Amino acid sequence: MRRKVLPLKARVAVVLAAVLIAAIVLVQSRQGITAGGIRAAFDTEFLTRPDGYLGLKEHYGFRFAAEPIHLDPGLMYKAVADGAVDIICGFATDGRIRAYNLLILKDDKSFFPPYHAAPLVRAETLKRYPELKWILVKLAHRLSDEQMQALNFEVDEKGRKAADVAREWLIAEQLIGSSKRPAAGPVGTIRIGGKEFTEQDILGHLMELLIESHSSLDVDLRLSLGGTMICLNALKAGDLDIYPEYTGTALVGVMKQKAITDPDAAYKFVKDYFGREYDIIWLEPFGFNNTYTLTMRKEQADGLGIQTISDLAIYINTMNEQ
Structure with a gap:
């Protein structure tokens, strides 16, 4: 049976993703992140907006052990799916959430505004x-x-x-x-x-x-x-x-x-x-709410007992105290 060869553009994307993930792991090791720590990657807009990370960490009362890494949205999903990071920002209607079997953490303290x-x-x-x-x-x-x-x-x-x-x-x-x-x-x-x-x-x-x-x-x-x-x-x-x-x-x-x-x-x-x-x-809204989310691998979130952003905050703060 003849093997299917990926187009050049796709092969380049795969190589770049692999290099990126290796770089993330190296950076995190230099930052001294322990095996039990939560590693985050956000895009630039989420990191700087008041309805993004700046406001979120104050609203829920937590700090990551190491500052979140800046990544392009497309690379964020690849990084979390491959285990290079543990949590990313995302949008509720992004198809990659389904593709990579990710879990949207419930915004149980209603921080994110509606994005209809x-x-x-x-x-x-x-x-x-x-x-x-x-x-x-x-x-x-x-x-x-x-x-x-x-x-x-x-x-x-x-x-x-x-x-x-x-x-x-x-x-x-x-x-x-x-x-x-x-x-x-x-x-x-x-x-x-x-x-x-x-x-x-x-x-x-x-x-x-x-x-x-x-x-x-x-x-x-x-x-x-x-x-x-x-x-x-x-x-x-x-x-x-x-x-x-x-x-x-x-x-x-x-x-x-x-x-x-x-x-x-x-x-x-x-x-x-x-x-x-x-x-x-x-005019009248289309119906969906493409709000910001925090997203994790479902298997990891279930294993750590994290289903809400409050759960995440408690876990991070507990790890930071150790």
């Missing part, structure tokens, strides 16, 4: 094309955390195209059919943007396919633009008409407000602010 995703639309665009509201409302509250995680899994782990995954889901949910778009209706182009990660690609294609299936409008997709402020500034400037945003990101990252843990209150707060300050409309 919804389409942000320029008020001027809605005024010109009011049909967009009734088209996009078809997606309102249709995607659960588990469904979004499954869609992300199809792209991140199975290597499928986001457009194909989005179309398949819309057909399964009977939101679009195989027929062509209606012949009549206003003509124009809607520019849909997105940040630089898989979930935003999928959401962008969901909105694109829905709009083009229920109207005569064309969609110009501008995905993987970068971070929050790049997309928001493009929306405010009129370079975009729509992009998906998260309530927690808007509240903490854009408005610099303290976290609001009630989902409905957080949504109303950001909706009112964006409408008043930017003339931007928050």
Whole structure:
């Protein structure tokens, strides 16, 4: 039987991951982390945001024996799956949680704010094309955390195209059919943007396919633009008409407000602010909550009796006292 040879890009990724994990182990040994210690890796944003590690360690009252290592999100999942680290930050709808059999620790003291995703639309665009509201409302509250995680899994782990995954889901949910778009209706182009990660690609294609299936409008997709402020500034400037945003990101990252843990209150707060300050409309949320999480290997968490962030804090503090 002929062995399957990985493409060059995949082979390079495997080698780099192996080198990275070896480097992590070396760094941790120099930091004097004992076998019983918890080793953490977070991305730069989580390490610096008030709704990330800075606020979390104060809220739960713990400190890691060694400062968490900075890693790219994709490398974090590989590192925790291979045992190079024990805990990482993540997002509730990330498909790699399922792929690597990881456990999301329960945020039992309600630190993380809700991150409900919804389409942000320029008020001027809605005024010109009011049909967009009734088209996009078809997606309102249709995607659960588990469904979004499954869609992300199809792209991140199975290597499928986001457009194909989005179309398949819309057909399964009977939101679009195989027929062509209606012949009549206003003509124009809607520019849909997105940040630089898989979930935003999928959401962008969901909105694109829905709009083009229920109207005569064309969609110009501008995905993987970068971070929050790049997309928001493009929306405010009129370079975009729509992009998906998260309530927690808007509240903490854009408005610099303290976290609001009630989902409905957080949504109303950001909706009112964006409408008043930017003339931007928050449409109804998609349904899922892509909140920050702390994530461990399920087998390790079960073995240590860690199911919540409070459990983690108690374990870390106990180890630090030894």
